[in-house]
Amino acid sequence: QKEVEQNSGPLSVPEGAIASLNCTYSDRGSQSFFWYRQYSGKSPELIMFIYSNGDKEDGRFTAQLNKASQYVSLLIRDSQPSDSATYLCAVKPAGGTSYGKLTFGQGTILTVHP
């Protein structure tokens, strides 16, 4: 069973701080990694994706991937109360036969307090 694990939190940070969200995955051959944000009662919203080891930055968000450690993280700089949501890590398996099936973690609840 290929698993994606996240600390369910809740993670509470003050406004303006850096929030750090972590995710580990069991399938060493996984090739694509995604971060989604899900507000309560809403659908997952794609924030960013990463394929290669290292960092990828998009505005206030930075995704970090370490395939050797099977670890992916999301940093949110200058956190705002509107960032309060559940953050879902999703992994796409390796292989040419994959048509995009995503395996999701259980999500980390982030609360940014003023």
Next chain:
Amino acid sequence: EPEVTQTPSHQVTQMGQEVILRCVPISNHLYFYWYRQILGQKVEFLVSFYNNEISEKSEIFDDQFSVERPDGSNFTLKIRSTKLEDSAMYFCASGAGTDTQYFGPGTRLTVL
């Protein structure tokens, strides 16, 4: 900005009844997906659909489930004989390729 739409937003049905959940993917996308999320649980993959056929399905997607793209715009999920445990949010997603997937707002299915 184009987005995935889903109808209805909430469906209530009796156990054993058939339901059809409808989705309109983003117009130039070629890959279509259904996921579900039971309240308080993970988002789970059900099925992917490409080139008018199922390309991949999970163990959840058994014989009571089916998908169809009846025309050039709609993508449907049919549950033939609903069970109490089918109560969940059902999300449709689409992608231009197999990587980035964009989710619709979901249909909340309640089976009584």
